[in-house]
Amino acid sequence: MPPLLEVRGLKKYFPVRRTWWGGATSWLHAVDGVDLRIDAPGTTLGIAGESGCGKTTLGRVILRLLPATAGEIYFEGRDILKLNYQALRAVRRDMQIVFQDPYSALDPRITVRDIVAEPLRTHLHLGGRELDDQVAALLAEVGLDASHIYRFPHEFSGGQRQRVVIARALALHPKFLVLDEPTSALDVSVQAQILNLLKDLQARLGLSYLLISHDLSVVEHMADEVAVMYLGQIVERGPAAEILSHPWHPYAQALLSAVPVPDPGQRGREIVLEGNVPSAVDPPTGCRFYSRCPVRRPVCREKAPVLADGGGGHWVACHLAGHGT
Amino acid sequence: MQIRNLKVAFRTYGGRVQALDLHRLDVRPGEILGLVGETGSGKSMTALSILRLLDRKAEVQSGEIIFQGEDLLKKTEVEMRTIRGRRITMVFQDPMSSLNPVFPVGEPLVRIIAAHEKVSFRAARQRAIDMLALVRLPSPEKVLSAYPHELSGGMRQRVMIAMALSSNPDLLLADEPTTALDVTIQAQILRLIEELRAHINASIVFITHNLGVVARIADRVAVMYAGDVVEIGSTADIFRNPGHPYTALLLQAIPRLGQKRGTLPVIEGTVPVVTHPQPGCYFYPRCPVRIERCRVERPEAKDLGDGHWVACWKQDGRLPPDNSEGNGEV
Structure with missing residues (x-):
């Protein structure tokens, strides 16, 4: 059986400066040659990285919400970048997205019933009793009361809105969900509720997730596999437990150590990186992390490291893999 | 600084909302006090009340904010101007919206220094450069004439910190200063x-929703819920015990x-919006260890020793041992 999702050499460039006749003079390399795969159904691949690393763009390109510049995306063995409109529509039933901000992801002028019913109407042409039953079942699935059905989004709290967004994403019984920072707009106590809901749904419905998050604790809690991105490229990937306990790449090490841990006994163990993420417009040749790397060598400046298997499915893109800080 | 029985309410179309009902909060000289709580718990409102920068719809109903022996709530607006921005300063969450995009970042900084210290422009400029060097900005002269969009988020926040420290304040209120930034x-x-x-002798009130950040930076922590501090103590006490x-x-x-x-x-339910002040504990509906008394009577803060104050009727309010693995201890 082909893997559920396989991405090969995916690139997405955005034009930044244009000449007056419309040709682009430079490109922002948002996603620059990404390979990843989700083998088994019911598993979660976490994408971790800071703002501007291309993780959100990656999620959108995989769903073909943005056109790709180059590469291949196989969903259940079919390259979805080559599908025509009709075929893509059919595939989209199986792939849905949960957005970060539940305040802007819901149309404020229509009721929750209509929000959740919309995919059922457009894809399955349901109506009447059948539609109402399905909507009620979906709301129950995400832990919302059936009496909430005729309310508008503004009548809900952030956590309840995110439940509505999840109900809408589940409406067509997808196999695969892109979760783009699903809890970063929420409070801690509500975050726990939503993470538990997502895990529970995964266990019951066999969903696969691509979880995009800047919060490594959330990634660790949810993911089976993790990929760490920096400036449009994956610098390290492998089993979550392995990557988050023994990262090899100096960026992954610094990122992990910079996460503030709610324990005053762990102060002062973080690796503080100098400087900022360089611009993704015309990125540097050689290793992209070179300018901030605490263990850089001359070779890193000249030659870009490639993602290589360091054993046990732990892939890392670093010339000094394993000799880091 | 000491805050006692501070009550602030908002007038809304849905009626009066009790935003703050703060019984007691002390800030000690030279400490970093972490003020934590979820959205709507009143953290930012506390800071705005101290600076008397509350919205017109907000109304201070009662209480006192004693800062160096004087009640800030009794000050006139003119008197407040000698305190605000000099003795008490603030750093906001989003540095982009606190800086004017059409002026170089040095402009307000030099002006603040010139206005507060009544020194020449040239001397103020030199002090501004020193301040930018103090917050570890590379080539401070260049930063002084840079526009906000030319700086990264982290650099802008450094400029804001330099600005807040330029008047050598006694109290610095930092409202989610790192929330908009990446972890590194x-x-x-x-x-x-x-x-x-x-280098500074200011007390810092560090407001955040991120418990990890507080554990990292604060000496003491105050936890807010529904407009009041429910627990305050040393960082070690709050996190360990x-x-x-x-x-x-x-x-x-x-x-x-x-x-x-x-x-x-999980904590079932959500943070309440207090429209009708109730006699009992505001955490009552979500509390797993509640007792009948909690519903009818508001718990008073009790000292558990070492300045660890808890507002809960259950003697020490401790939870029964949690059965999920990996509880508490790291």
Whole structure:
């Protein structure tokens, strides 16, 4: 059986400066040659990285919400970048997205019933009793009361809105969900509720997730596999437990150590990186992390490291893999 | 600084909303006090009340804010201007919206210094450069004439910190200063604040929703819920030995690196909006250890020793031992 999702050499460039006749003079390399795969159904691949690393763009390109510049995306063995409109529509039933901000992801002028019913109407042409039953079942699935059905989004709290967004994403019984920072707009106590809901749904419905998050604790809690991105490229990937306990790449090490841990006994163990993420417009040749790397060598400046298997499915893109800080 | 029985309400179309009902909050000289709580718990309102920068719809109903022996709530607007921005300063969450995009970042900084210290433009400029060097900005002369959009988020926040410290204040209110930043940049700013402590003698009130950040930076922590401080104590006490069930549950609800758990313990329900002040504890509806008394009578803060105050009727408010693996201890 082909893997559920396989991405090969995916690139997405955005034009930044244009000449007056419309040709682009430079490109922002948002996603620059990404390979990843989700083998088994019911598993979660976490994408971790800071703002501007291309993780959100990656999620959108995989769903073909943005056109790709180059590469291949196989969903259940079919390259979805080559599908025509009709075929893509059919595939989209199986792939849905949960957005970060539940305040802007819901149309404020229509009721929750209509929000959740919309995919059922457009894809399955349901109506009447059948539609109402399905909507009620979906709301129950995400832990919302059936009496909430005729309310508008503004009548809900952030956590309840995110439940509505999840109900809408589940409406067509997808196999695969892109979760783009699903809890970063929420409070801690509500975050726990939503993470538990997502895990529970995964266990019951066999969903696969691509979880995009800047919060490594959330990634660790949810993911089976993790990929760490920096400036449009994956610098390290492998089993979550392995990557988050023994990262090899100096960026992954610094990122992990910079996460503030709610324990005053762990102060002062973080690796503080100098400087900022360089611009993704015309990125540097050689290793992209070179300018901030605490263990850089001359070779890193000249030659870009490639993602290589360091054993046990732990892939890392670093010339000094394993000799880091 | 001491806050006592501060009540602030908002007038809304839906009626009066009690935003703050703060019984007691002290800030000691030279300390970093972490003020934590979820959205709507009143953290920012507390800071705005101290600076008397509340919205017109807000109304201070009662209470006192004693700052160096004087009640800020009794000050006139003219008197406040000699305090605000000089003795008490503030750093906001989003540095982009605190800086004017059409002026170089040095412009307000030099002007603040010139206005507060009544020195020449040239001297103020030199002080501004010193301040930017103090917050570890590379080539401070260049930064002085840079526009906000030319700086990164972390650099802008450094400029804001320089601005807040330029008048050598006694109290610095930092409202979510690292929330808009990436974790590696956040680590830089937290380290900067730690380093600056040696150079300044201001108390810092560090407002955040991130318990990890508080554990990293604060000497003492105050936990807010529904407009009041429910627990205050040393950072070690709050994190190792929380006395209020809300604090304990909040700590359990965070996913932590290095301890994967199947499901996270949750606090059922949501933070209440107080439209009708009730006699009992505001955490009552969500509390797993509530007793009848909590519903009818508001708990008073009790000292558990070592300045660890908890507002809970259950003697020490501790939760029954949690059965999920990896509870509490790291």
